[in-house]
Amino acid sequence: MLKAHNIHKSYKMGPSELRVLRGVGLSAERGEFLVIMGSSGSGKSTLLHILGALDTPDQGSVEFGGRRLFDMPTSLREQFRNREVGFVFQFYHLLPELTVLENVLLPALVKHSFFSWFKNRSDTRRAAAKMLDRVGLLQRVKHRPAELSGGERQRVAIARALINSPSLLLADEPTGNLDASMGADILNLLTELNKDGQTVVMVTHDPVVAKRAHRVVSLHDGEIVEPEMVSSGLLPA
Amino acid sequence: MYKWFLAWRYLHTKLIAFFGVAAVSLCVAMVLVVLSVMGGFLDSVRTRSKGLFGDIVMANATLQGFPMYQEFTDYLLKELPDTVALSTPAINSYGVFRVPATTQTVPTRIMGICLDDYARVTEFGEGLHYERYYPGTTSLEKQQIPVAGHTASGKLELPKELEEANRQWRAAETNPKAIETFDELPYVTVAYPLTDGYSSERMFAEGLGEPGYRNKALPGAILGCDLVFYRNADGRFSRHLARGATVAVTLMPLSTTGNVGGEPPVKLLMRYSDDSHTGIFEVDSLQMYVDFQTLQHKLAMDPQERMDGTMTRARTNQLLIKLKEGVGLNEGKAAIQAAWMEFLVLNAGVLDAYDIRLLGSVRVSTWEDLQRDFIAAVEKEKVLVTSLFGLISMVAVVLVGCIFYMIVEKKTRDIGIVKALGGSARGVAALFVAYAGAVGIVGAILGVFLGCLFVWNVNDIQDLLAQLNPQLRIWSPDVYSFDKIPEVVKQADAVWVGVMAIVASMVGSLVPAILAARVWPVKALRYE
Numbered sequence: 134m135l136k137a138h139n140i141h142k143s144y145k146m147g148p149s150e151l152r153v154l155r156g157v158g159l160s161a162e163r164g165e166f167l168v169i170m171g172s173s174g175s176g177k178s179t180l181l182h183i184l185g186a187l188d189t190p191d192q193g194s195v196e197f198g199g200r201r202l203f204d205m206p207t208s209l210r211e212q213f214r215n216r217e218v219g220f221v222f223q224f225y226h227l228l229p230e231l232t233v234l235e236n237v238l239l240p241a242l243v244k245h246s247f248f249s250w251f252k253n254r255s256d257t258r259r260a261a262a263k264m265l266d267r268v269g270l271l272q273r274v275k276h277r278p279a280e281l282s283g284g285e286r287q288r289v290a291i292a293r294a295l296i297n298s299p300s301l302l303l304a305d306e307p308t309g310n311l312d313a314s315m316g317a318d319i320l321n322l323l324t325e326l327n328k329d330g331q332t333v334v335m336v337t338h339d340p341v342v343a344k345r346a347h348r349v350v351s352l353h354d355g356e357i358v359e360p361e362m363v364s365s366g367l368l369p370a
Numbered sequence: 371m372y373k374w375f376l377a378w379r380y381l382h383t384k385l386i387a388f389f390g391v392a393a394v395s396l397c398v399a400m401v402l403v404v405l406s407v408m409g410g411f412l413d414s415v416r417t418r419s420k421g422l423f424g425d426i427v428m429a430n431a432t433l434q435g436f437p438m439y440q441e442f443t444d445y446l447l448k449e450l451p452d453t454v455a456l457s458t459p460a461i462n463s464y465g466v467f468r469v470p471a472t473t474q475t476v477p478t479r480i481m482g483i484c485l486d487d488y489a490r491v492t493e494f495g496e497g498l499h500y501e502r503y504y505p506g507t508t509s510l511e512k513q514q515i516p517v518a519g520h521t522a523s524g525k526l527e528l529p530k531e532l533e534e535a536n537r538q539w540r541a542a543e544t545n546p547k548a549i550e551t552f553d554e555l556p557y558v559t560v561a562y563p564l565t566d567g568y569s570s571e572r573m574f575a576e577g578l579g580e581p582g583y584r585n586k587a588l589p590g591a592i593l594g595c596d597l598v599f600y601r602n603a604d605g606r607f608s609r610h611l612a613r614g615a616t617v618a619v620t621l622m623p624l625s626t627t628g629n630v631g632g633e634p635p636v637k638l639l640m641r642y643s644d645d646s647h648t649g650i651f652e653v654d655s656l657q658m659y660v661d662f663q664t665l666q667h668k669l670a671m672d673p674q675e676r677m678d679g680t681m682t683r684a685r686t687n688q689l690l691i692k693l694k695e696g697v698g699l700n701e702g703k704a705a706i707q708a709a710w711m712e713f714l715v716l717n718a719g720v721l722d723a724y725d726i727r728l729l730g731s732v733r734v735s736t737w738e739d740l741q742r743d744f745i746a747a748v749e750k751e752k753v754l755v756t757s758l759f760g761l762i763s764m765v766a767v768v769l770v771g772c773i774f775y776m777i778v779e780k781k782t783r784d785i786g787i788v789k790a791l792g793g794s795a796r797g798v799a800a801l802f803v804a805y806a807g808a809v810g811i812v813g814a815i816l817g818v819f820l821g822c823l824f825v826w827n828v829n830d831i832q833d834l835l836a837q838l839n840p841q842l843r844i845w846s847p848d849v850y851s852f853d854k855i856p857e858v859v860k861q862a863d864a865v866w867v868g869v870m871a872i873v874a875s876m877v878g879s880l881v882p883a884i885l886a887a888r889v890w891p892v893k894a895l896r897y898e
Contacts, residue, residue, distance in 0.1 A: 242371045
């Protein structure tokens with residue numbers, strides 16, 4: 134379903150160049166729960182952004198459903214982000230002016246034109262309500278993000294990521310900003326979604342979190358390292 | 371859809387947007403006020419000019435006038451029955467106006483008119499004060515002083531003709547507020563013989579005995595309201611002369627060649643019959659009106675015997691012509707010009723050298739021709755002032771630009787979120803332009819409302835300020851000709867200014883919108 138080949142990415146840091154990803158390659162199958170693990174600065178978030186076409190690699194390619202993402206025109210990449218991928222971020226990234234329901238509806242508002250929105254409005258609102266029911270926040274639809282706890286905000290972000298029924302859910306440290314109990318709730322939710330068939334690619338530095346995955350790939354200094362190297366203690370987990 | 375949705379949501383949740391709305395509102399109100407006042411001023415010039423002159427004016431720009439006016443009037447009505455509705459002569463001269471009961475003297479422009487015809491050719495009748503409340507009682511004929519007195523029942527009343535005329539006005543008046551205002555300001559009477567020291571909206575003499583008419587009959591005179599009376603802070607006139615008071619004017623007759631006859635100046639005693647309010651200050655502060663034939667006689671413009679025993683022809687200064695309904699101004703002017711040339715040719719044999727000189731310089735003009743220079747100057751002033759204020763309003767564009775730059779700076783993370791959710795660069799730019807458009811729409815609506823409110827009440831506001839401090843009266847009638855600031859907002863002006871404000875707001879947001887479109891989502895998501 135998702136294949137990354139030889140991904141390179143570097144950033145200019147003043148006169149020097151910071152090489153974040155050095156020839157990363159990985160794949161994820163439909164229905165898989167894949168965790169990308171690595172310490173801070175290992176390039177895992179950058180890799181996730183490239184997988185979700187939020188960022189572009191300097192070299193290498195990403196294929197999704199057999200199509201090379203970075204050969205697509207910009208408008209199709211935007212459509213890919215809107216319809217095929219759902220993003221969950223560490224800091225939730227909800228719009229503070231919108232209510233819970235409106236935040237969840239936002240990707241659907243991006244998807245629809247002015248006229249098609251009015252045509253599909255009631256179906257979309259029903260879907261949003263169903264999604265909020267699933268994440269246990271149906272009673273908070275009119276609340277603003279500022280009125281919610283961290284765990285609740287992250288659940289809203291998950292509902293938002295799923296409103297357009299994407300094939301792929303990309304989660305960047307979704308529990309990184311939550312206490313253990315709330316983090317466990319979110320992980321349970323992601324696990325449930327995966328059991329229902331949702332493909333999940335998650336980035337984390339926490340080995341406990343990684344245990345929920347079908348498969349774990351580790352990233353160290355911008356390179357995928359063999360699982361044996363991690364388990365042998367040659368590299369930090 | 372998200373563009374409209376977020377633009378609307380930002381509009382009523384972001385306080386900073388209200389500064390943009392306020393800036394747009396104030397600029398819209400400012401431009402609309404300037405456009406309405408200047409436009410109203412221009413319209414007033416047009417309307418009042420037409421009201422003063424009628425459609426066509428024939429004049430030879432001399433004080434001694436021109437002869438054959440009555441013959442030409444008859445010729446016109448016979449030859450151009452489908453073009454000319456009515457024609458009336460008028461004499462213009464200058465004199466010194468005096469109120470014998472006081473020491474008041476002012477220079478005046480005296481106009482001899484045939485009242486009924488003049489009121490039909492022009493809109494003169496609409497501005498007569500007493501004629502409004504006592505219709506049919508204003509006259510330039512010889513008249514006595516109407517004196518209020520006590521009836522057998524002991525009630526103070528005006529002579530029965532005046533009381534009856536007032537009853538007719540009440541019966542015909544469709545605006546109950548006008549009657550209410552009239553009753554709130556009942557007439558004031560001063561003891562007969564007339565004394566000075568009082569003033570009122572309407573003032574009559576009061577004598578012992580029954581109501582009636584007293585004193586010697588003298589020709590009536592209509593005075594320009596600003597000629598002798600003063601305006602109160604509320605805009606009303608204080609009339610300190612009772613109706614029928616004696617007024618006088620000293621005149622200087624001229625011969626056909628324009629020479630002063632060598633005789634002493636002529637004095638004409640008259641009774642104040644009414645006062646006229648045309649709304650044009652230079653007319654109302656200078657002009658008085660007397661009967662055409664009386665003035666013609668006093669100025670020796672009626673037939674006079676020459677040394678050789680022959681008679682001169684009667685003369686006038688102007689011939690005012692009203693065209694038939696539906697006849698275009700220039701079309702009417704051309705027809706009258708042609709008729710005038712034919713008339714001169716037909717009568718060439720009966721004219722003497724002086725007549726030919728005076729008739730040769732007669733010009734046929736429309737009211738627009740007479741006011742062309744003034745109207746053109748006002749039009750230019752309107753464009754200039756509106757452009758200047760429009761330029762000042764560009765400040766709003768810059769302000770909207772600054773505000774949106776700040777909003778984009780503050781919303782960088784949100785822009786990143788929208789882009790991460792599939793929003794395009796163009797969509798994000800459109801979001802901010804739509805947001806600015808919404809600011810423009812709300813600002814334009816508020817601005818038009820504010821502007822209308824100000825323009826509709828501009829004279830009341832000025833009167834209020836003048837009551838606080840007379841120096842605050844900014845509209846000077848002697849500078850702007852009209853005694854009131856125009857207070858009409860044209861629908862087209864309001865729409866035009868509103869649309870321009872919306873466009874200007876959107877233009878002001880373009881640079882910030884482009885900057886927002888260029889935001890790199892990954893960087894924006896890390897933005898705190």
